[in-house]
Amino acid sequence: MSHTVLIENGLIVTMDDKKPIIGEGYVLVEDNLIKEVGEGNLRADADETIDASGHIVIPGIITAHTHLYGILLRGANLRIRPPTDFAQVLQRVWWPVDEALTVDDAYASALSASAAMLQAGSTFFADTYSGPNSIEGSLSAIARAVREIGIRGMIAFEVTERHDSEEARRGLEETERAATELKKYATVSLMVSVHASFTVSDELIEQAVSIASELKVPLTIHVSEGLVDLYHNLERYGERTVERLDRLGALGPHTVLAHCVHVNDTELDIIAERNASVVHNPMSNMLNGVGVAPVPEMIERGITVGLGNDGWIFDPFENMRTALTVHRLNRRNPSAMDEKTVLNMATIWGAVCYGLSDLGSITEGKLADLTLIDAESLPTPVDEESVIGHLIHSIGGADVSDVFVGGRRVIRAGQLATTEPGRVTRISRERARHLWHRLQVSGDESGV
Ligand SMILES: [Zn+2]
Structure with missing residues (x-):
């Protein structure tokens, strides 16, 4: 019936x-x-x-790029030397946090971030989890939280070789392991995630491309969010970030590039030609002071652009308002971005980024x-x-x-109808309290 x-x-x-x-x-x-x-x-x-x-x-609004675990830092007063550059934001804030995360933290943050997005009208998110000391089982924990809350999620373990190639191997193994498990669920799917080209070798990128294609899932990577990515690729390979990714066969209709702040016209032409997509994260870009992505230029070229929160403000309407205003300010032109385009990014275009032909309208x-x-x-x-x-x-x-x-x-x-809201808050606060404690007591010279 x-x-x-x-x-x-x-x-x-x-x-x-x-x-x-x-x-x-x-x-x-x-x-x-x-x-x-x-x-x-x-x-x-x-x-x-x-x-x-x-x-x-x-x-239902499509949150095309997020990090659920980012919610655990909400309000945290980390005793760190204030970063004045994006690379320092990673070195002093995010990488120590990544290392301190446990599988229980992955679960707790997936509960509270999923609930926050759902309550604010977002029904789908694409998440990448990064935790070099909590790799095995992390995707199962996140999938469990996504199903308990009742949102739709595409999840991934973000591979990197920041420490060594062993952590990347384990990250890819977790991805491949989860592929079988997630097939059982109607509301949880998988993608392959590579951190950013400045923390990975050519070999790892090629391997990630081939696993994504074997599993028939999207591939996502942070692209030139800060200048560090661009300079790394120019110095080491003589190529800009998008040029290097293209040489490695990483760009195609199933590739989703997060940020693309520091990309030039040649790179935009390559993205358009390969039919890859971009996810714009304007509030996160402002928070980290990295710059303004050339989104109007992307749209002019026919590049599909989705809207994400990058693990910061989970209310999609706030991200939409920022997507409207930041380009007007940047171009000093109140017609540089219009409301309908922003709404496209937050719905149908976000779905197109991930090939989700059954969502977005x-x-x-x-x-x-x-x-x-x-x-x-x-x-x-x-x-x-x-x-x-x-x-x-x-x-x-x-x-x-x-x-x-x-x-x-x-x-x-x-109100959340799927699980008791008080339970979500209780679990999230408890894990955040432990995480903050670990971050503050394990302090080194940088204070994190
Ligand atoms: Zn991100």
Whole structure:
């Protein structure tokens, strides 16, 4: 017996070009799929009917790049010498954190970060976990948390040769091991993740490319987030970062490049030619002071650009607002980026980055991943003309009322419906407390 849910009287932003905005309409969900989308009322019975009057219905937001474990540093006061450069951010903050992480930390952060994203309207994320001392079993722990929360996640272990090639071998082994396990789950999938070209050899990149192709999963890598990546490749190989990745066969339609802040026109042309995608992380880029990615130039070339949070602010609406404003400021041109483009990045383009043809828009036959937003208290009219503007200028994650993932109502009236929210907070705080303690007592000269 199939189960049907009818969401009616909503203002629907489909992100499907055929029928982009429906002033007052319905979405009929059958089991895990969108069965029908239309205007007015559907004259049929459903097992469950939801009145979406005063609500905006959008496709579940795609967070195209994140690090779930980043949530464990929220508010932490690390006793470190203040970094004045991106490489120092890695050396003084993230690499010591990576090394201190345990598999239990991976699980706890996956619980709280997944819950935070889901509550703020994001139904899918692409995560890469980095923990050289917690490799084996990390992906199983993250997958368990993703399933408990009810979000959809593509997960990966980020391989690097920062210490030695042994840690990369173990990271790839964990990836291959998880490939079999994750096949059992409808909401958790896998990708191959390489940290960044300045921490890996040519051989490792080639190996990662071949494993991704064997497993038929996407490959992701951080690209020229800071200048350190670019200078490393120029000095050692005489090539810019994208040129080196291209020589190694790493660029293709299943490759997702995170950041691409320090890329020039030649590199953008190569990315476009290879049909690789880019994920823009504007808030993280500002936090780390690395620069502004040339996103308008990417879009002009037809490169698919998704939107990510890079493990910092998990509310996708904040990231959307920043994606709108940072390029206007950077170009000193208030037309340098528009609202619809930002919304594309956060939904349909993010899905395209990872080849997810069944996500990213409210289209018949796609998976029923839907976000309902309470727009009752907005100070100005909400209609077909104004809704895109409202989504970028007025709405925040706290306005999200209900979220469906694969037809399952996982957020109900703003509350997590899948697990007890108090439990998520308790586990997350407990692990963060231990992690902070380990980071502060194991201090060396740098204080971390
Ligand atoms: Zn990242």
